[in-house]
Amino acid sequence: MKVTLTQSGGFAPLPPALATVAVDSADLEPADAAHLAGLVDAAHLDTRPRVSAAPPGAADYRTSTLTVTDRRTVVVEVTELDADPAFRELVAEVKRLARTRAPKTGHEPEGGDHDVV
Amino acid sequence: MSSDTHHPIECILPPHVLDAIKKHGTADQKERARRTLELSATLRSNREAQPFRPVQSLVATATTAIYTANHGTTLPGTVVRTNTGKKSSDVAVNEAWTGLKATLKLYGDKFDRNSVDGAGMPLIGTVHFDQDYDNAYWNGEQMVFGDGDGTLFNRFTIAIDIMGHELTHGVTQHSGGMDYQGQAGALNESMSDVFGSMVKQYHASPRTKAADADWLIGAGLLAPGVKGVALRSMKAPGTAYDDPTLGKDPQPADMAHYVKTTQDNGGVHINSGIPNRAFYLAAVGFGGYAWAKAGPVWYQALIDPTRPSSNSFADFAQLTVTKAHGLYGADGAGIVADAWQQVGVATKVPA
Numbered sequence: 350m351k352v353t354l355t356q357s358g359g360f361a362p363l364p365p366a367l368a369t370v371a372v373d374s375a376d377l378e379p380a381d382a383a384h385l386a387g388l389v390d391a392a393h394l395d396t397r398p399r400v401s402a403a404p405p406g407a408a409d410y411r412t413s414t415l416t417v418t419d420r421r422t423v424v425v426e427v428t429e430l431d432a433d434p435a436f437r438e439l440v441a442e443v444k445r446l447a448r449t450r451a452p453k454t455g456h457e458p459e460g461g462d463h464d465v466v
Numbered sequence: 467m468s469s470d471t472h473h474p475i476e477c478i479l480p481p482h483v484l485d486a487i488k489k490h491g492t493a494d495q496k497e498r499a500r501r502t503l504e505l506s507a508t509l510r511s512n513r514e515a516q517p518f519r520p521v522q523s524l525v526a527t528a529t530t531a532i533y534t535a536n537h538g539t540t541l542p543g544t545v546v547r548t549n550t551g552k553k554s555s556d557v558a559v560n561e562a563w564t565g566l567k568a569t570l571k572l573y574g575d576k577f578d579r580n581s582v583d584g585a586g587m588p589l590i591g592t593v594h595f596d597q598d599y600d601n602a603y604w605n606g607e608q609m610v611f612g613d614g615d616g617t618l619f620n621r622f623t624i625a626i627d628i629m630g631h632e633l634t635h636g637v638t639q640h641s642g643g644m645d646y647q648g649q650a651g652a653l654n655e656s657m658s659d660v661f662g663s664m665v666k667q668y669h670a671s672p673r674t675k676a677a678d679a680d681w682l683i684g685a686g687l688l689a690p691g692v693k694g695v696a697l698r699s700m701k702a703p704g705t706a707y708d709d710p711t712l713g714k715d716p717q718p719a720d721m722a723h724y725v726k727t728t729q730d731n732g733g734v735h736i737n738s739g740i741p742n743r744a745f746y747l748a749a750v751g752f753g754g755y756a757w758a759k760a761g762p763v764w765y766q767a768l769i770d771p772t773r774p775s776s777n778s779f780a781d782f783a784q785l786t787v788t789k790a791h792g793l794y795g796a797d798g799a800g801i802v803a804d805a806w807q808q809v810g811v812a813t814k815v816p817a
Contacts, residue, residue: 357729406639409603
């Protein structure tokens with residue numbers, strides 16, 4: 350299973366290296382791959398609207414586009430205004446897994462983590 | 467929930483109806499009713515303590531409240547400061563409060579506008595949203611601020627223009643709106659930068675004239691070690707930062723460098739550099755304080771009921787030239803037309 354996350358928007362810019370990240374289960378430790386699969390299931394991407402609309406007047410929110418390819422491909426686009434805990438957890442995990450495989454940039458604090466959303 | 471249904475409930479329903487909703491409504495309705503009653507009580511308390519005040523003073527004390535999300539994502543969270551409350555020991559709470567009040571004051575003092583909807587809408591800001599959250603936004607009902615990750619960004623209340631920026635999204639929303647896509651979206655973002663910057667200049671002591679202002683959006687927001695001075699420069703779009711991790715400020719300064727992209731709703735935070743610079747040039751062209759002449763031109767264009775929410779740069783530019791002509795005659799219209807011309811947007815000065 351391959352999961353690609355693209356984020357855009359926001360009052361502040363997204364670092365280019367974090368705007369699009371991808372993880373492939375084949376490259377993960379078995380425990381991480383199983384955890385990721387569980388989060389994908391829990392997010393119920395199949396039953397979500399393909400695109401979530403922001404409320405009138407809303408601005409500066411971020412939008413996440415998740416593309417999950419397994420036996421088939423599912424693409425959903427969710428604004429952070431609509432993101433439920435299951436979706437947020439999946440996004441956070443994809444970013445965490447991607448970070449562990451990314452080269453250092455020079456701005457990492459001790460421990461190396463920083464979340465954008 | 468859209469603002470169309472939200473604000474009438476919060477602003478018009480009498481307390482007994484709200485009490486009924488609090489008892490018998492859905493969980494969401496109960497929560498909204500509780501918040502409204504709380505805010506209304508604060509407003510009543512202020513009015514009773516001050517039997518008569520000029521309209522502009524009332525504007526400056528409009529009902530406001532700051533909440534904390536306590537690093538979660540539930541909004542609005544827990545109330546931590548209201549009009550009747552004391553200053554907090556939490557710097558983010560106080561910064562959000564000060565920014566909110568300063569924004570109300572600019573709109574009240576200089577644009578005769580009472581809150582973001584023009585009708586005294588209670589205002590809410592939530593700080594400490596999520597963990598290491600690198601953003602601030604307006605959700606159609608309230609402001610939300612993250613603490614930043616401390617590596618790329620500091621807390622998002624650190625610059626007063628950010629509160630002015632977010633609240634101005636509410637002003638735009640209640641002034642006919644501007645579609646959050648393409649050029650209309652970039653104008654929406656630009657209006658927030660324009661008024662956010664004026665909030666900063668008006669709040670400064672002494673107040674800052676256009677020629678002396680830094681015209682930076684989010685000064686202080688970049689964490690130590692990040693190469694840059696702010697998120698955006700209205701005076702020199704594209705020069706605010708250039709950092710190995712954050713990348714280079716992508717804003718164009720004119721139409722020749724307009725960025726076509728599908729990201730960020732068509733680059734609303736990128737191409738806003740063009741109308742941002744037009745406002746800067748107009749403000750400096752008029753001289754004095756930005757809110758004295760350029761500000762009213764932009765504001766009158768924003769609130770014009772004939773302005774379409776899909777307005778392009780050219781549409782809005784022409785409207786500002788027409789407003790400037792009405793307010794200041796041919797000379798004023800010429801200053802505004804020249805500002806737009808310098809960023810590559812042609813207009814016609816009325817005869």
